[in-house]
Amino acid sequence: MTAPNTWQGVQEEVRRRIRSREWKPGELIPTETDLACELGCARTTVNRALRELASAGLIERRRKSGTRVARHPTGRAVIEIPLIRREVEATGARYGYALLSRATTPPPARVAYALGLPETARMLHLTAIHLADGAPYLLEDRWINLAAVPGAETHDFTAQSANEWLLETVPVARGELAIAARPCGKAEARALDVAEGTPLLTLERSTWGPEAPVTFVRLWHMPGHRIVSPIAG
Amino acid sequence: MTAPNTWQGVQEEVRRRIRSREWKPGELIPTETDLACELGCARTTVNRALRELASAGLIERRRKSGTRVARHPTGRAVIEIPLIRREVEATGARYGYALLSRATTPPPARVAYALGLPETARMLHLTAIHLADGAPYLLEDRWINLAAVPGAETHDFTAQSANEWLLETVPVARGELAIAARPCGKAEARALDVAEGTPLLTLERSTWGPEAPVTFVRLWHMPGHRIVSPIAG
DNA sequence: CATGTTGTTATGTATGCACATAATCGAGTC
DNA sequence: GACTCGATTATGTGCATACATAACAACATG
Numbered sequence: 068m069t070a071p072n073t074w075q076g077v078q079e080e081v082r083r084r085i086r087s088r089e090w091k092p093g094e095l096i097p098t099e100t101d102l103a104c105e106l107g108c109a110r111t112t113v114n115r116a117l118r119e120l121a122s123a124g125l126i127e128r129r130r131k132s133g134t135r136v137a138r139h140p141t142g143r144a145v146i147e148i149p150l151i152r153r154e155v156e157a158t159g160a161r162y163g164y165a166l167l168s169r170a171t172t173p174p175p176a177r178v179a180y181a182l183g184l185p186e187t188a189r190m191l192h193l194t195a196i197h198l199a200d201g202a203p204y205l206l207e208d209r210w211i212n213l214a215a216v217p218g219a220e221t222h223d224f225t226a227q228s229a230n231e232w233l234l235e236t237v238p239v240a241r242g243e244l245a246i247a248a249r250p251c252g253k254a255e256a257r258a259l260d261v262a263e264g265t266p267l268l269t270l271e272r273s274t275w276g277p278e279a280p281v282t283f284v285r286l287w288h289m290p291g292h293r294i295v296s297p298i299a300g
Numbered sequence: 301m302t303a304p305n306t307w308q309g310v311q312e313e314v315r316r317r318i319r320s321r322e323w324k325p326g327e328l329i330p331t332e333t334d335l336a337c338e339l340g341c342a343r344t345t346v347n348r349a350l351r352e353l354a355s356a357g358l359i360e361r362r363r364k365s366g367t368r369v370a371r372h373p374t375g376r377a378v379i380e381i382p383l384i385r386r387e388v389e390a391t392g393a394r395y396g397y398a399l400l401s402r403a404t405t406p407p408p409a410r411v412a413y414a415l416g417l418p419e420t421a422r423m424l425h426l427t428a429i430h431l432a433d434g435a436p437y438l439l440e441d442r443w444i445n446l447a448a449v450p451g452a453e454t455h456d457f458t459a460q461s462a463n464e465w466l467l468e469t470v471p472v473a474r475g476e477l478a479i480a481a482r483p484c485g486k487a488e489a490r491a492l493d494v495a496e497g498t499p500l501l502t503l504e505r506s507t508w509g510p511e512a513p514v515t516f517v518r519l520w521h522m523p524g525h526r527i528v529s530p531i532a533g
Numbered sequence: 534c535a536t537g538t539t540g541t542t543a544t545g546t547a548t549g550c551a552c553a554t555a556a557t558c559g560a561g562t563c
Numbered sequence: 564g565a566c567t568c569g570a571t572t573a574t575g576t577g578c579a580t581a582c583a584t585a586a587c588a589a590c591a592t593g
Contacts, residue, residue, distance in 0.1 A: 073546075086471040086510060098573060109548045114574075130574045131556040139467060142381040144477040148531065150372050234372060238319040242531035244377040247524070248481030248501040266499030268481040272531070277319065291480070298381065298475035298505070306576075331543060342578045347545075363544045364586040 072108050077116035093138045142298045155199045163198030166225045178210045181273045182280035189213045203259045206287040215279035237281050242274040255287050268292050305341050310349035318369050326371045375531045388432045396431030399458045411443045414506045415513035422446045436492045439520040448512035470514050475507040488520050498523050
């Protein structure tokens with residue numbers, strides 16, 4: 068084995084030794100210093116290679132104790148959350164958007180709970196549909212916390228989706244995603260032109276700004292929709 | 301603002317400037333050298349901070365052109381894929397497992413297609429149920445490529461789930477995850493004790509070894525199951 | 534005008550060194 | 564024996580420097 072001399076090379080070599088069971092799960096691997104010496108590169112280089120492997124979950128590191136091969140390499144899938152418009156356009160289809168309803172009302176319990184807001188909070192409730200080549204693609208059911216985004220009250224959402232407007236307007240600090248399968252209700256059936264009760268994939272996103280909750284949105288996908296992503300390992 | 305002097309500090313400062321719109325979306329930010337000078341640290345430190353921000357999607361970097369704030373900060377959710385046993389035990393419940401069926405048959409078209417195998421391939425078909433405190437938790441419908449994992453043919457899967465055995469036995473190179481909502485079929489209804497047609501969340505995983513496809517598995521979750529994960533941003 | 538050639542520049546990476554930090558081990562003390 | 568406290572050690576990080584590489588720009592040449 069010639070010296071790789073790049074952190075990618077080192078990483079590949081370590082991956083190989085793990086795959087080939089040369090280093091078994093749970094086993095301690097050589098120290099950074101030893102590896103650097105063996106592979107003929109600097110410790111910094113080994114460090115970077117191992118650091119990324121650790122964040123990928125392939126190895127576990129603890130100061131002083133050393134580095135060991137993860138016992139149960141817990142795979143992780145990274146799901147990208149693009150703009151819906153981009154998602155549609157990426158399939159080659161023409162994107163369309165229409166606002167279906169708009170109202171300022173207190174949130175239902177499930178929304179208030181998800182955002183940690185009182186049920187008396189003033190919120191803007193929007194429903195909108197996203198189209199691909201004129202056909203329904205996605206139904207959006209959104210609640211915006213007016214205390215956190217006062218501008219939303221006067222903004223016109225008929226041309227641009229709340230999705231895009233919020234991204235441009237409000238800095239997002241953190242969020243949470245929940246994926247579930249739900250039966251299509253009456254309202255969704257009408258909007259998506261689907262039989263009531265059809266299993267639909269729904270995504271729920273809660274997002275928080277630096278201080279206050281910003282928005283909660285439930286997205287209803289069309290029947291058969293799949294979220295696909297590679298698994299890192 | 302005192303000099304942070306750590307890459308986390310630099311990162312936080314950059315995040316702050318982006319959040320506060322001091323650097324606007326699409327805008328070019330100072331070069332690493334300039335930032336290092338301004339913040340009173342080495343370029344290496346700035347580089348690390350920016351590198352991680354780029355991989356988080358908050359900024360976009362190109363050689364020579366420089367670094368700019370991402371126009372549409374594409375959030376990403378990281379879904380952990382733990383051992384099912386661990387997932388159950390993490391809820392505090394007692395884990396149980398039972399093999400339901402076992403057969404060596406050629407794969408149906410959808411499985412062959414997902415793995416890129418001919419429909420004449422020899423595969424081991426297993427169905428099994430995972431229990432939490434004795435109640436159905438998850439139905440597993442698995443296909444194993446016997447050409448890639450010959451040992452599976454003689455292995456006894458009544459005690460240990462294929463999930464765990466494969467993880468310990470076969471090195472995994474890459475995989476793909478697909479999430480969908482499906483109506484519960486007749487067989488699933490019987491195994492999970494759920495009404496036929498109920499919307500169920502299904503996960504499909506295809507995994508490949510260094511050379512050949514290893515296994516395809518479809519997991520049927522109980523009604524109402526949610527996959528929850530934080531969104532990085 | 535089209536096209537290649539050469540600089541310039543910002544990011545990407547490797548290296549040697551120093552010190553920080555956390556965890557572990559073992560000696561010494563009560 | 565239990566406990567405290569330091570020595571040891573592996574990882575974590577910062578810095579200065581050097582060179583690599585990609586991309587853009589400006590110039591030169593047919």
